[in-house]
Amino acid sequence: MTYDFTRCPDRHRTGSLKWERYSGRDVLPMWVADLDFVSAPEIVAALQQRTAHGVFGYTIPPRSTVEAVLEYLQTCHGVTATAEQIVWFPGLVPALNVACRAFVQRGEEVLTCTPVYPPFLSAPQNADVGLRKVDLAEKDGVWNIDFDALENAVTSQTKLFILCNPHNPVGRVFPEATVARLAEFCRRHQLILISDEIHCDLVLDDLPHTSGLKFAGPDGPPVVAMFAPSKTFNLAGLACAFLVIPDAATRRTFQRAARGLITEINAFGYAGCEAALRHGWPWRDQLLDVLRSNRDRLETFIASSLPAIRAWHVEATYLAWLDARELHLPDPAKFFQDHGVGLSDGVPFAAPAGFLRLNFGCPRSQLEAALARMAQALNSR
């Protein structure tokens, strides 16, 4: 079956975070990580079936959904997990926040590499614990973990390392050797490894994704790996995510911190998640082709028509990280927004002023329009 990625229904007045931000203005939203595509028909059908049942009481994880997750982890990521190791959550952002409350006391701190998805930075702050940021190292166009800088930054008060792999915003898929070295670093310094792998099924290049779970166990650090169908299958509005926490004591500590604060997953979240993991892969494969083509177009366009902007090759995700510092604009995000393109400003990612993130998860026509507006904006300066 061929799916249609050439158009998206009008999302205005649907309560879309992405589109309502610019309501009433002619600004193309190329910011928050949400796809402008209709979900796989297999998922829509499962949700319709769930709706038709008509009873929406309190939920527990349906056995078939748990089985779908376990099969997915095994088949797609080579991870063997058990049902009891799965912790369902309404999202990764609440999970990051609960992790900071569960595992870090006042006066202690969290370590992460920047630039990074802003909730990695706000979660420690929300929990009133410390945060140590170490810059990713960029060399010859490739972003890597700077292990020397990590060794210098870690202290006896550091309790958590939060990894984003694949990485938002730099689009990097960290190689197995890097994940292994990070796990060894965490074990040696007695840190829990929080591994946000929400983009793991959006790898565009022919590269393997290595789950942090591969290094959990008696010889590794405690690992809290975080997954969701929300990015790959565009189901963020269904609020359904799952964590894998193999170590029982770590799992108990996490669950205790969440007790009474986190709702059950809603019935549609489970239905959408199961349908995605069981039936969504042909749609996902075609999505990857579309994203790859959009990425290639974006990279070529920037090199040829926006040469003052630097872009990094996107190995995974549908987010491009751009360095616009050479444009010497006081506020590049505002500049492009004033010219009809809504990008994410890099500053909340703990990047220096002048960086931008562009979401290319949209029909090609929308991407072309956004790129044309950006070029026109710069030409009209």
Ligand SMILES: Cc1ncc(COP(=O)(O)O)c(C=O)c1O
């Ligand atoms: C790395 C990363 N983690 C988590 C999230 C959001 O997770 P959730 O919607 O499950 O809270 C995003 C969304 O863009 C993300 O990029």
